[in-house]
Amino acid sequence: MKDEKIINNILLRYSDENFIIFDGFDDAVLGFCEKNMVLIYSYSKCIEILSEKMSHSDAVDYFLYNVCNLYLGDKIPIICYDDF
16 A cells, blocks of 8 residues: 555545645655645645646746646645755
8 A cells, every 4th residue: 555646645545635636746646634634735746747848947947837826715725845
């Protein structure tokens, strides 16, 4: 079970919840916030995933503009800025 993605375990355990999922970033899920029932994504992992297809600076720009600026209501996932 250790090889399974965290997101798969969360979705299986909380199948009655409607989590908003960022496409292509399953490996960046750190967990979820039980209070709001929203997923938590690792900023650094998201940038790493995007950097496989573009430069690092383009990945940062893309992520900040196209993901962080989204407003999807109260269930918007949390971005954990873990790149310090």
